[in-house]
Amino acid sequence: MYCDNLENLCFRRSLIQMNENKGIYRFNEIEKKWQEFWENSKTFKAKDCDKLKPKYYVLDMFPYPSGQGLHVGHPEGYTASDIVARYKRMKGFNVLHPMGWDAFGLPAEQYAIQTGTAPEATTKKNIDNIRRQIKSLGFSYDWDREVNTTSPNYYKWTQWIFLKLFNSFFDKNEQKAKSIEQLPIPEGLSEQEKRKYIDEHRLAYEAEVAVNWCPELGTVLANEEVIGGVSERGGHPVFRKPMRQWMLRITEYAERLIDDLSEVDWADSIKKLQHDWIGKSIGANVDFKVDGCDETIRVFTTRPDTLFGATYMVMAPEHRLVDILTSPDKKEAVQKYREEAVRKSDLDRTDLSKGKTGEFTGAYAINPVNNEKIPIWISDYVLISYGTGAIMAVPAHDDRDYEFATKFDLKIIQVVQPEDEKQSELVKQGKLCFAGDGIAINSGQFDGLRTPEFKEKITAWLNEIGQGNKAINYKLRDWLFSRQRYWGEPFPIIHTEDGQVISLDEKDLPLELPKVEDYKPSGNGEPPLSNVTEWVNITLPDGTKAVRETNTMPQWAGSCWYYLRYLDPDNNEKGWDTEKEKYWMPVDLYIGGAEHAVLHLLYSRFWHKFLYDLGYVTVKEPFKKLVNQGMILGEDGQKMSKSRGNVVNPDKVITDYGADSMRLYEMFMGPLEAIKPWSMHGVDGVHRFLQKLWRLVVEKEAGGLNNNVKDVQADEETLRLLNQTIKKVGDDVESFGFNTAISAMMILVNHLSKLDTVPKKAVEQIVLILAPFAPHIAEELWQTLGHSDTLVYEPWPQYDKELIKEKEIELAIQVNGKIKDKIVVPADTDEKQIKQKALSSEKVVAAMAGKEPKKVIVIKSRLVNIVV
């Protein structure tokens, strides 16, 4: 821990010195000066459709403007992206680097409930604060493109995209979305049936979905607000309750969302995360007839080859056939089990999954392969939301079924023979479950087939007899797109008296969020907007009455497409202009936290593909390159949090050390993607580096250029080091190795400050390569060096390949892999000479102890290894 008092003392002293001394590095003044200059001259304004330069779009994940303001984690990603943005400008690119606010969301609403403050007011205040903080770091954003998801001029287009989704369907054959008007409608439908058919095909649709309903609070809770079956606030019981919700058909895009991952340059681990989240599995649907009635139960299985081993079936408690099939004597027990299951939240179900539970329905199904009667059970280990909500249970070859069968003493039949005989014997005796591939046994005419072949054959056979077909399932579910909240985008949707759901006209957008007095939920599960009767109740042009949709959109909605609004933020006619989209898209570099690796990126990709289908965007994938910054921990190595008291406030760091030191330290801490702890001492270190560079360039007493800095030719070593540094910093920025780039610059400055006369050219070049990292001091020094214009658009220094090469190289000489001596040879010495020189070294001769070398390995410019 650093000492507050001591530091304040030092700071006051340096203030005193400032007044005496013109040559002091007054970072606060300098930073203010250049931030004002950049803002007033609109230095970072990006020019649309500039054909003279290649474009480069660097995007940050825009922040939620919380009341706490920035924490030091935010500027980490922003600094990295800013370095790349500034570097690319110097490399001659037309750079788009925007910033905005993802400002809808729960905290402002909760604050409104507690204090009555309008979310607009809270949000504005928070944005103003966080904007000030971001600006104080000197990032090179084009502020004319600032967006705010809560401004009607922005959410007009969020609503517009929703309308497009509502008015589109997915053509499965062509694997793309089309206007709902092109939907082929089966003949012979009544008007009402036709309407229903259309509604069932919209990409935005209504459905009854179970949500976390808390009667005490009179509201629906998000999963993270429910802990162990009770509400986080107050600890009231929470139930699963089906409610009408808006859904988006993201599952239609599952295949494309998987396929197009191959087009983007993201870390493999993130791609895998998305891939697994979508969770494609290939198998078969199989229909089981129910004994003694007309119903059939359809199951999905990835192992149709184990059908002969299916000894019972399990349906999810919520399955529609449970009521119909349950025999009278089992009704009571089954009903009780169902009620308990409904009361459990998803989390509870897993917590209680230590042991399996279930009830027998009293009904039997017929196994299509051998006509055996098998019992039908219900259990909550089968999920209603995946596959068909029912399974065939093969206890010999599925761990979950095995556990269940053992507990309830159900029949186990082995149908797959593993290679290992001992293993096979155990499976046969029912003492082991084997889930791998093997050879079919006890499977009638299919005996002897290997698992993959068997799967194909039996699927074909099921198809023939009309009791099954090949099927693909995804873990991915449709996107629950409505929230029972106030502070979100209103749906441009109207419910008519006769139960129709109609959409607003595009020209009637935006549908503005009405002002309300009370932000509390209505208490009956209806969203807060339902209290605003004068807004909700409307009269249609034909005189009939109707009500508005009172749900609002989730926070994801606004963040799904913000990167497009930056392209054309003030356009009132369109969300964005196509020419501009063609010029700027895709995003070349997207930097943000790994916590958004799945949901935000998946939702965003989904909307983008949808917009692509409709022709509003011209690239398939929005984000070409993605980099996730790691979390920054407190000085105690713990996650920063108010309660731990280890939160570092960026404002204080900037006041005490300056924005340049802050930026430099954030990058110097370690690799961008790593999790790393904060250290004030570390900030001190990079600050000293800037001080050192300052003293190198600026005359101590009078200010202005230091007398030591002269227009002289640099010596060979300086020249070599300078060129090496230019190369290294450039390469490192390209590969996001910012920490090593800074260390290279430190080495160069250490070298330069030892010289009696410092070549001006060298100083100019170090200032230029430092500029993306520490832009304020760089501008100031650039000016001191006699340049009148900003260095933002100065070309990035070039290095000379010849000058980089070392004249002499040091080689390590190993004997049997152990270093015994080092020799220095001219760089162009050939292998033979090196070998000779190595073998003649006294120490080497001693280490060889008179033995003959068996082998001599020479790695040019590295080492020599003598094997004896």
Next chain:
RNA sequence: GCCGAAGUGGCGGAACUGGCAGACGCGCGGGAUUCAAAAUCCCGUCCUGGCAACAGGGUGAGGGUUCGACUCCCUCCUUCGGCACCA
């Protein structure tokens, strides 16, 4: 349980494609400067033994491949993050 990331000095970290482990920074020790301090500069700083030259050991643990392994392979341990019975 499954998936992913990572384990290197007192600390943050560096090491190209298998080629001198510990760059750079912090901290610490010593010195210079100063009336004194701050700041700055210089020297030292992986561990063990030795006054030293030097010798030996060392990248979570164990094994393997190789002339040579922080780096590749196998087994295990620990930490962090994510997921939750997906048939």
